[in-house]
Amino acid sequence: MSELRFTKDHEWVRADGDAATIGITDHAQNALGDVVFVELPEVGREVTAGEAIAVVESVKAASDVYAPIAGTITEVNSALTEDPGLINREPTGEGWFFKIEPKDPAEIAALLDDAAYAAFVESLA
Amino acid sequence: MADTESLLTTPLDSLHRSLGARMVPFAGYAMPVQYPAGILAEHLHTRAQAGLFDVSHMGQAEILGDGAAAALERVTPADVQGLKPGRQRYGLLTTEAGGIFDDFMVANLGDRLFLVANASRKAEDFALIAAALPAGVTLQPLPDRALLALQGPGAAAALGGLAPALTALSFMGVAAAEIAGVPVLASRSGYTGEDGWEISCPAEQAETLAKTLLAQPGVAPAGLGARDSLRLEAGLCLYGSDIDETTSPVEAALIWTLGKRRRMAWDFPGAERVREELANGPQRLRVGLKPEGRQPARGHTPIHAPGGAQIGEITSGGFGPSLGGPMAMGYVAREHAADGTALELLVRGKPLPARVAPMPFIPHRYAR
Structure with missing residues (x-):
């Protein structure tokens, strides 16, 4: 399993060959609480970095999920529609949201690494 | 933060x-x-x-003195004088314009009344009530x-x-x-x-x-x-979301909180609007709504007639864990208020089909 990169909007990115898998972090799922619904982007959609492309709804509120990098949506995790609780149980595993074929793979490397994201989360406390 | x-x-x-x-x-x-x-x-x-x-955080207070119940009735359409010792009742404080100033609980403790009011309104409520009391009747907040x-x-x-x-x-x-x-x-x-x-x-x-x-x-x-x-x-209102000074007791479907005697005497703040709406029907009504599927619709979501104009707005909405699906309440124009009426909720710009549904969404289980 390759290493994860992170955004300050609490998404994680895992580069796997041609596509990057994206989800929300454990910190994010914990802050949101029990997820009851997700709205995922359409496959084939071109997205820009920072664009709100998915919505995650917990019992208490709705939150946007942003594209961490520019590219094309190649796949979405349809298992979340039936079982949105996957996001709480396995945020960086089976609870992934969508895959993006990056326009510029260098964008991934420029995101926060594990230590930098941990320090960012710490700074929010 | x-x-x-x-x-x-x-x-x-x-x-x-x-x-x-x-x-x-x-x-x-x-x-x-x-x-x-x-x-x-x-x-x-x-x-x-x-x-x-x-x-x-909720406000607690006592009203003491002879005629406390009659005095409280100056600011509420509830039947307080008919409340027996050892009994509690849900009521509304109403404005002169017929809006809802707050909702509250009042109990008859025999020698005094005991009140519970919303945290966000307690200071205003207690001031409003105190100002309505005659000499010899006092409101004592219990902070x-x-x-x-x-x-x-x-x-x-x-x-x-x-x-x-x-x-x-x-x-x-x-x-x-x-x-x-x-x-x-x-x-x-x-x-x-x-x-x-x-x-x-x-x-x-x-x-x-x-x-x-x-x-x-x-x-x-x-x-x-x-x-x-x-x-x-349970279909219960949250003050500031589902009811406020712009909503009347009739629009809010809280007619049951008006005392029968009070609806004969029309001697409470806002009686004129309440009487007119009871006679002719209110323009809008608070109803329950069930969106299709699993997507919740939150407060302030616009409600439209299917493919048509906006006819209301959600005031509270979310996901019902016991219901196992989304639920909401809000106000709709009276002609769209019947149970089963098909409507659309405009969630993030997209129409979400929904139907007017009876409340409570989960049956009450009170020990009556």
């Missing part, structure tokens, strides 16, 4: 923190929105067994008292061994008792649709009371998050 240092705290603040609660600002207080179990688990536990809620709500089908078993006098009450009954040496005033009522009690006690003994209740089998702490999803499933 909100400046938590300027927030008021309830007498159970340190208990909440020791239980691992996530604290949030609410009506000027630091309040537990959830404990480590989470909103979903706390909600379901309350429906299955019993949840203990800290609602000490040094805590209020706990024990709610759920297991509440009676939890309380039975501690205070049998309280389990002998029926729904909306009120009595004084002692729990683990703490003098309490409790009513068999709540805000979840379940059987349960709201228990008032001196602030300095609130932690003893809370720990005693939490030690009973089946009792777990529950926060404001679960309180909100429970009350919405």
Whole structure:
């Protein structure tokens, strides 16, 4: 399993060959609480970095999920529609949201690494 | 982040923190929105067994003196004079324009009335009531008292061994008792649709009371998050969201809170608007709504006729953990208010099909 990169909007990115898998972090799922619904982007959609492309709804509120990098949506995790609780149980595993074929793979490397994201989360406390 | 240092705290603040609660600002207080179990688990536990809620932020007061009930009727259309000793009633404070100033509970304690008002409105409520009282009748706020709500089908078993006098009450009954040496005033009522009690006690003994209740089998702490999803499933209004000074008791479908005698005398603030709306029908009505599928629609979501114009707005909406699906309440134009009417909710610019649905979404289980 390759290493994860992170955004300050609490998404994680895992580069796997041609596509990057994206989800929300454990910190994010914990802050949101029990997820009851997700709205995922359409496959084939071109997205820009920072664009709100998915919505995650917990019992208490709705939150946007942003594209961490520019590219094309190649796949979405349809298992979340039936079982949105996957996001709480396995945020960086089976609870992934969508895959993006990056326009510029260098964008991934420029995101926060594990230590930098941990320090960012710490700074929010 | 909100400046938590300027927030008021309830007498159970340190208990909440020791239980691992996530604290949030609410009506000027630091309040537990959830404990480590989470909103979903706390909600379901309350429906299955019993949840203990800290609602000490709410306003408590007494009205003393001869003619207290008649005096309170100057600011509410509720029948207060007809309330028997040991009984409690839900009522509205109304404005001269026929809006709702607040909703509240009033109990007849024999020698005085006991009131519980919303945290966000208590200062305004008590000022409004005090200003309406004649000489010899006084309102005494009780800021040094805590209020706990024990709610759920297991509440009676939890309380039975501690205070049998309280389990002998029926729904909306009120009595004084002692729990683990703490003098309490409790009513068999709540805000979840379940059987349960709201228990008032001196602030300095609130932690003893809370720990005693939490030690009973089946009792777990529950926060404001679960309180909100429970009350919405029960079809109960939240002041400031579902009712306010712009909504009338008729529009809000709260006609049942108007005393029969009061509807003959029309002697309460806003009687003119209420009378006109009862005679001719209100322009809009508060209704329940069930969106199709699993997507929730939140407060302020516009409501449209299918493919047509906006005919209302959601005032509270979310996901019902016991319902297993989304639910909402809001106001719609009267011609769209019948149960089963198809409507569209405009969520993030996209129409979400929904139907008008009867409330409560989950049947009440009061001990009548």
